[in-house]
Amino acid sequence: MNSEPIIQLIDVKKRFGSQNVLKGINLSIYEGKTTVVVGASGQGKSLIIKHILGLVKPDSGKVIVYGKDINKIRKKELKEIRSNFGVLFQNAALFDSMTVFDNVALPLRERTKANEEEVKKIVDEKLDLMELEGSDDKYPAQLSGGMRKRVGLARALVLNPKIVFFDEPTTGLDVALSNEMYRVFYRTQTRLGYTAVIVSHDVPKILKLADYVALMHNGVIQDCLPPEDFQTSDNPVIREFVQKTMGYIYESEEVEG
Template sequence: MIELEGVCKSFGKQEVLKDVNLSLEEGNTLVIVGASGQGKSVLLKHMLGLHRPDSGKVRVLGHELGKASERELKEVRKHFGVLFQNAALLDSLNVFDNVALPLRQRTSLSSKRIAERVHELLEMMDLPEAHDKFPAQLSGGMRKRVGLARALSLDPQLVFFDEPTTGLDVHKSNEIYRLFHKTREKLGYTGVIVSHDVPKIFKLADEVALLAERTIQVSLPPEKFQISENPLVSSFVNTTMGPVYISENEESRIS
């Protein structure tokens, strides 16, 4: 589904990615972690086709994005959903119209069917009464949920999450994780999550990849990542972010 092979990227004289190798199978969730400033967002933008590598290959859904035309990229992105770090809602549109926007722009569905789909998604996000509200009237957690509803509106094969819990308290973060688990189970999409929220994010991951010193150090199942002998992984887990542990109470809130 996603494969990066020997990806390198520099901006001027600053090398950001060096020989990055990474893969993700259909139906799985990949979590990319790393300290701030390590290039996680740059890596994510390569997967979205927003950056082209200086060398190496980025294959997504069978397309090599580094060589794809803008028309081909547009076609590939029809299968993407993206939850941006700030939710990226349009302030001038209410919740209903924000969620309906991709359906109006990219499909030929009738107004009735669009309304049904929007209400279905808002119900899934536990926001059935929010359709007339504007972003300024919503809490940070509610804005993220509306952003997730919009990201899922076209029933994408791949959903990308850029720091989905940034700026949220523990309760609202757990709510986002619960909705991720719920929607993934219901819709069956493949997920890529860029996050700093260790250890909770491990609960959702099939693979965890550490980006450090400009490259992917390891990509392992969470339980193996936790005990990796790679010194950079050990430092990240045990010193920078704390031990990979999640209490039973927190686990029940997420699941």
């Protein structure tokens, strides 16, 4: 971790009523790397992404993206920062009254001066990349869960963003579709070279894709480590999490050992 982080969360705290969800989050995201935030459901992992996107304001603490505290900048500057983002939401968040083509074309039509011919070329290219050829005129309600996620990813990538956020990319998908989603992620990241922030509880599979793994537990990030170091960490909370999610390996080691 020798380069400067492009995203930093510094002591971010957030409370909803009596529920203290984030108790002081510290996390750094590095350019070109894949950072995976893992943890049990309901810990507030997705809330971390919402803070980085500027959709939720922290009660205290700083969220610094490209050197700017996104809660202290003007709306216009926030919009400029967001133009570097692509987001795959947990439920894909597709516009249900638009076709697949229009969903993917929306950022191009609203944010660029591309004419319809150029829009069609770029959208077709992204749909091909997601292996969604022939689905352009379908509506989100006519798609399977896996296809919706791929359309969501096509839309997130259509403007070639520098940072892509994945909020539980495999939730609700069966094993085959989850694997397909990971293959799509690997293929697109290799080709487009974006920085990825993934929130997931799909351990251990997700670790294969990660450059850094952060464990969210009890409202704080326990540590953010490369996958190998994460799996052998001495931190008792990380060790317990690893044992719970990848248990038998360690149990056999203990038996062998």
